[in-house]
Amino acid sequence: MALREKDLTDGETVVMELREHAKTLLWPFVLLLLLVAICVATAVLATSDVLVWVVLGLAAVAAIAWVFLPWLRWRTTSYSVTTHRIAERSGILTRIGRDIPLYRINDVALEKDLIDRVFGCGTLVVSDATEKQGMELHDVPNVDQVHVRLQDLLHSADDGSDVGEWPPTEPRRRRRR
Secondary structure (H helix, E strand, O other): OOOOHHHOOOOOOEEEEEOOOHHHHHHHHHHHHHHHHHHHHHHHHOOOHHHHHHHHHHHHHHHHHHHHHHHHHHHOOEEEEEOOEEEEEEOOOOOEEEEEEHHHEEEEEEEOOHHHHHHOEEEEEEEEOOOOOOEEEEEEEOHHHHHHHHHHHHHHOOOOOOOOOOOOOOOOOOOOO
């Protein structure tokens, strides 16, 4: 589930809502076809009803573990880019989220292997200016366009002067007295 309206701050708008590329579901889909073929072959060729029920039961367990759960993970993982932050939300029973404010981002890297290039997706590695490890957005569709759009957002608030002042979009800090 992407960010909802109530999750946004004043003046914040969603720029991009992303989900992992459907290639993530390729192997679970192939396995589902294989399980269906095994069930049909067993139902046609088996001489014992017990064998048919055992195979159907094992196929159902395998389908839940290796087809349904990966689909559910894919369905419940989302990436959102707003005018203020990048947000990742995931989790089936327990929702896990991480946000990185745009003003904290100091590097956005792009990774695409051969399969990613065929499918037109890739991984964005977002590094921020904190002690925590950055954020990896896996299998982002149209990753090149997302990368360019994200760079546009990052540089739109940059005034070009690098004289050591706070970043233009960073909230002001209290001065110590």
